[in-house]
Every structure is written in structure tokens, then in C-alpha cells.
Amino acid sequence: MNKKVRVRFAPSPTGGLHLGGVRTVLYNYLFARKHGGDFVLRIEDTDQTRFVPGAEEYIYDCLEWCGLSPDESPLKGGPFVPYKQSERKSGYKKYAEQLVAAGHAYYAFDTPEELEHMRNAYRVDAHSTAQYDKNTRTKMRNSLTLSAEETKTLIENGTPHVVRIKVPENQTIVCNDMIRGVTQFDSNLVDDKVLLKADGMPTYHLAVVVDDYLMKITHAFRGEEWLPSAPVHMLLWDYLGWKDEMPQWAHLPLILKPDGNGKLSKRDGERLGFPVFAMKWHDPIKNETTSGFREMGFLPEAFINMLAMLGWNDGTGTEIFSLQELVEKFSIERVHKGGAKFDFEKAKWFNHQYIQNKSAAELVPLVRPYMPEAHAGADSSLLEQVIGLIKDRCSLLKDFWVQGSFFFETPVITELQAVKDKWSDTKKVFFEQFAAALKTTTDFNHAALEQMFGTMATEAGLKKGDVMLPLRIMLVGGKFGPGVFNIVEVIGCDEACKRIALAIDALA
RNA sequence: GGCGCGUUGGUCAAUCGGCUAAGACGCCUCCCUUUCACGGAGGAAUGACGGGUUCGACUCCCGUACGUGCUACCA
Numbered sequence: 050m051n052k053k054v055r056v057r058f059a060p061s062p063t064g065g066l067h068l069g070g071v072r073t074v075l076y077n078y079l080f081a082r083k084h085g086g087d088f089v090l091r092i093e094d095t096d097q098t099r100f101v102p103g104a105e106e107y108i109y110d111c112l113e114w115c116g117l118s119p120d121e122s123p124l125k126g127g128p129f130v131p132y133k134q135s136e137r138k139s140g141y142k143k144y145a146e147q148l149v150a151a152g153h154a155y156y157a158f159d160t161p162e163e164l165e166h167m168r169n170a171y172r173v174d175a176h177s178t179a180q181y182d183k184n185t186r187t188k189m190r191n192s193l194t195l196s197a198e199e200t201k202t203l204i205e206n207g208t209p210h211v212v213r214i215k216v217p218e219n220q221t222i223v224c225n226d227m228i229r230g231v232t233q234f235d236s237n238l239v240d241d242k243v244l245l246k247a248d249g250m251p252t253y254h255l256a257v258v259v260d261d262y263l264m265k266i267t268h269a270f271r272g273e274e275w276l277p278s279a280p281v282h283m284l285l286w287d288y289l290g291w292k293d294e295m296p297q298w299a300h301l302p303l304i305l306k307p308d309g310n311g312k313l314s315k316r317d318g319e320r321l322g323f324p325v326f327a328m329k330w331h332d333p334i335k336n337e338t339t340s341g342f343r344e345m346g347f348l349p350e351a352f353i354n355m356l357a358m359l360g361w362n363d364g365t366g367t368e369i370f371s372l373q374e375l376v377e378k379f380s381i382e383r384v385h386k387g388g389a390k391f392d393f394e395k396a397k398w399f400n401h402q403y404i405q406n407k408s409a410a411e412l413v414p415l416v417r418p419y420m421p422e423a424h425a426g427a428d429s430s431l432l433e434q435v436i437g438l439i440k441d442r443c444s445l446l447k448d449f450w451v452q453g454s455f456f457f458e459t460p461v462i463t464e465l466q467a468v469k470d471k472w473s474d475t476k477k478v479f480f481e482q483f484a485a486a487l488k489t490t491t492d493f494n495h496a497a498l499e500q501m502f503g504t505m506a507t508e509a510g511l512k513k514g515d516v517m518l519p520l521r522i523m524l525v526g527g528k529f530g531p532g533v534f535n536i537v538e539v540i541g542c543d544e545a546c547k548r549i550a551l552a553i554d555a556l557a
Numbered sequence: 558g559g560c561g562c563g564u565u566g567g568u569c570a571a572u573c574g575g576c577u578a579a580g581a582c583g584c585c586u587c588c589c590u591u592u593c594a595c596g597g598a599g600g601a602a603u604g605a606c607g608g609g610u611u612c613g614a615c616u617c618c619c620g621u622a623c624g625u626g627c628u629a630c631c632a
Binding site for chain 1: 582
């Protein structure tokens with residue numbers, strides 16, 4: 050066990066990269082970095098019926114945005130090219146045949162109709178379907194029931210056929226998992242999975258073990274949904290004669306939906322108003338676009354940090370970790386066994402922390418893409434000033450616009466009624482005088498302005514508190530935002546006077 | 558249905574036999590702030606159930622319940 054650590058993330062490019070997928074990438078990445086190993090990205094596109102244009106490129110983009118770039122991939126290349134299973138197609142057949150020759154697999158010629166019939170005919174009760182296994186394979190059309198001659202003829206005639214593993218009877222198959230410890234399976238309950246499909250492509254089961262072997266993978270991390278098929282993989286490692294090279298397994302817990310039960314899905318995100326994909330995904334087949342964490346205004350570091358904590362912690366209570374710190378602290382043994390419900394509020398909290406830890410200047414280029422087009426080119430020093438004023442009330446990058454749009458455009462007043470209720474001629478006169486005073490004052494900074502405002506209010510026989518809120522609503526449009534006089538200082542005299550005048554008109 | 562996996566506050570979770578059960582998110586109260594936030598101080602809220610083992614069990618074992626995953630020529 051002193052081989053160089055090599056791990057892989059092996060997605061099937063069929064759509065957006067889901068939270069759970071990114072976390073699997075992350076744990077692979079952390080483990081590889083921690084142990085000075087290699088992180089491989091392998092594209093498992095063996096199902097040609099599920100090909101989705103753009104899905105592969107999307108994965109590369111996601112990993113890059115997350116800052117989790119692989120050392121070897123279809124894009125980058127590496128010592129074990131190609132890294133796409135569709136391009137490795139020709140390599141799998143010989144292993145399937147090797148298994149047939151050794152008596153660990155067989156050819157099966159059953160049509161979909163025949164399979165369907167078998168599943169119904171041999172089921173033990175109404176709730177289940179029969180498996181293709183030791184009980185039923187003797188009743189099907191395969192090289193176990195057909196003579197060698199018949200089998201040969203069928204194959205030579207080009208009869209569609211698959212290769213199935215011949216699962217042994219009465220064995221206990223043990224999977225030793227780094228997270229869960231020992232799990233045992235009764236081989237009598239494992240079915241004869243297809244290894245090589247009729248189109249010549251391997252199934253996942255054959256492809257993972259062959260490629261993990263060929264690519265010298267030492268540790269295989271994947272979602273918990275794979276645990277039930279682990280015995281098939283164990284058997285394959287054994288039958289192919291690679292038992293000593295078998296990677297160590299770790300089956301990661303699932304990420305569940307926040308409410309109710311079940312695995313988190315794209316639909317839940319839509320229903321509950323949060324993303325489940327890392328980045329925006331456009332499905333060219335269904336022609337629908339799904340927004341992602343990036344579009345929502347997450348910083349990749351925060352997104353990664355949040356994901357790391359969903360199912361793992363270092364035991365100290367620390368929650369904020371840089372990627373480098375995660376690399377140092379991460380250990381697969383501390384990953385939980387149980388699934389975690391995703392909590393979007395907590396996710397936002399992580400992002401808030403990261404935003405607060407950045408200076409306004411650092412935030413300028415990050416916030417800019419979330420500005421509406423008309424203001425995307427806003428002056429950087431203005432932007433920096435605004436960001437500095439509002440960042441502590443922003444959790445997402447897109448919050449900067451909702452919290453600060455009034456710095457850039459005259460707002461629509463949504464809370465006029467709150468002013469109107471207590472409006473008076475005295476106040477009207479006061480605000481007119483205040484606007485006039487703004488134009489002549491030489492000391493245009495928030496502290497001086499506030500003092501002037503207070504003094505004038507008193508002179509007009511008004512309480513400062515009675516005119517603060519009206520001023521805020523005139524300038525901001527609603528009851529929110531940073532200090533009113535900071536706002537006056539930033540938007541400047543002309544704009545402030547204009548908004549006051551506009552509001553006075555609206556109140557008339 | 559079968560098989561696998563899991564189960565500490567609403568959520569994420571610490572604990573690896575000594576618990577008066579950390580911490581974080583969220584929620585509530587108060588302070589700060591003549592707005593809303595931020596920040597500060599408090600608060601409510603937890604071991605699924607039943608048996609064992611043990612001086613002692615949230616921690617170990619066995620059942621039960623519940624949840625979840627798989628049960629495709631999909632991954």
C-alpha cells in the first residue's frame with residue numbers, strides 16, 4: 050500500500066452537475082492533494098442513448114469554476130489517454146471475453162420481450178420482479194443453456210447479444226469501505242449484470258473496474274447509491290485477476306432534500322427557490338435552462354466550503370476553511386455515514402462570511418457581473434464606495450444590486466404612504482430648504498451633512514427623527530439601506546436634490 | 558416485496574462508556590442603530606422505540622419502527 054494515490058471522478062455527462070456530484074469531486078480532490086496523489090477526471094459516456102451535447106464541456110467549466118481542476122482529463126490528457134470511455138470502447142471487449150473464457154461470464158441472446166416475460170413469470174410476489182440470476186439463467190437463451198455450436202452460430206450470424214457476469218452461488222462478498230467498514234452481501238441475491246451491451250459498449254460495471262485498473266486508481270469514492278452494486282465490482286476485480294490492485298472504496302452519503310424525504314433533485318430546487326447545480330445548465334434537448342449557485346451569486350470558495358461541511362467536519366467546530374486548509378484537515382474516515390438534508394440558509398451564511406472577509410476593492414470585479422447591463426460599466430471607485438457601504442447586508446453577489454440599486458438609479462418609491470401619512474407643509478418647507486442648503490454647503494460629507502440636517506430640523510421646529518425616515522424614503526425608495534447621509538454623500542448634491550423634489554411632488 | 562445503508566434539537570453536527578449532551582444555521586428576546594441590516598448579550602429546542610451488556614450507555618449488542626438507496630443492455 051505504498052503506491053502513489055490516484056483517485057478519479059467519473060461522471061456521466063447527461064446534464065447539470067449536481068451538489069452531490071461537486072461534493073464527490075471535492076472529496077476526491079482533497080484526498081488526492083492531501084496525499085500528494087493524482088486526481089483524474091474520466092468521462093463515463095457509455096450510454097449512447099443518453100448523449101447530451103454540451104454536457105461534457107459543462108463539467109470542465111464547473112470544475113474550473115470550483116477551482117478543482119483535475120490533473121488528468123479528456124481535455125488535459127495524461128498518461129492513460131483516452132479519458133473518455135466512448136473512445137476506449139474497443140478495449141473492453143477482450144476483458145469481457147476473458148471472463149467468458151474463464152467461465153465467469155456468458156453470452157446472452159434474450160430479447161427485451163423475453164427479459165420482460167422472465168421478470169414477470171418468475172417473480173416470487175406481486176411487489177417484486179425476478180432477477181436474471183442463478184435461478185432464471187437456466188431458463189433463458191444464453192451460452193449456458195445453448196450448445197457451444199448454437200452459440201457460435203448465433204454470434205456468427207450477428208445475433209444481438211450481451212455478456213453477463215455469472216455470479217457464483219453461496220458466497221459472501223465483503224466490501225470493506227473506508228467510511229462504513231465492512232458490508233457483506235449474499236451472492237445468491239446478486240443478479241447477473243450485463244457487462245457488455247449489444248452495441249459493444251461496456252456497462253458501468255465493466256467499465257469502472259477495467260478503467261480503474263488500467264488507470265491505476267488506488268481509492269474509489271462514489272455516491273452511496275453504488276453500494277448495492279459493489280459486490281459485482283468486487284467479483285470482477287477478482288475474476289479479472291486484479292484482486293491485489295483493487296482500490297479502497299468509500300461510498301459517500303447522499304445529499305437529501307431539505308423538506309420531506311428523498312434525494313435532492315433539480316425539481317426541489319425549483320420548488321424551493323434555490324439552485325442544485327453548480328452553474329447554469331442549458332439542456333439543449335429539453336430546451337430548458339436551470340440556474341446554478343454561480344448565477345445566484347455564490348463565491349466558489351464559499352460554495353466549496355459549504356459543500357465540504359455537508360457530511361464532514363474536522364471535529365473542532367471550525368466551519369470556515371480555505372481550500373488549502375481543507376486539504377490539510379480532510380480525512381475520509383471522518384465523513385459521515387448518514388445523508389444530510391441540504392439547508393440553503395446555511396449555504397447563504399457561508400457565502401456571507403466569505404463576502405465579509407473580502408475588501409470592497411476585491412469585491413468590485415466580482416460584483417460587476419451581477420449588475421444590470423446599463424450599469425455594468427459603472428466607475429470602479431464609485432462601485433467600491435457603494436460596496437463598502439452595503440456589503441455587510443449582502444449574502445449573495447446578486448444582493449449588491451438589490452441593496453444598492455438606488456446609488457445608480459433614481460428609485461421608484463415603494464413606501465410613499467409611510468411618508469404621506471404624516472406629511473405637512475412644515476415638512477415640505479423643511480425639505481425644500483434642506484435641498485437648497487445642500488447646493489450651497491461646502492462641507493459635503495456625511496457627518497457634516499447630518500449635523501446640518503439636525504440643526505435645520507430643530508430650527509424648523511421639527512424633531513430630527515420625524516424627518517429622517519422621510520428623507521430615507523425619498524432617496525432610497527424604501528425603509529432599508531445604509532446611513533442616509535452616506536447615501537447623500539455618494540449620490541451627490543444634484544441627484545439628492547432631484548429625488549427630494551420628485552418626492553415632494555409625489556406627496557402634493 | 559427483497560437486499561444494502563442510515564437514525565443526537567427544525568437543519569448541519571461534536572461526543573469514539575462518565576453528559577449537568579459542544580458549536581453553527583434558523584427562530585425568539587434585549588442592546589446597538591432615529592431605517593433595514595451587521596454586530597453584541599441572552600433564550601427556547603436534541604439522544605426514534607424496546608430489550609440486553611455494564612458500577613455506569615447517546616456511545617457496545619439484539620430486535621422493532623422510521624427514513625433512504627438499489628432491485629435496467631442508466632449511470
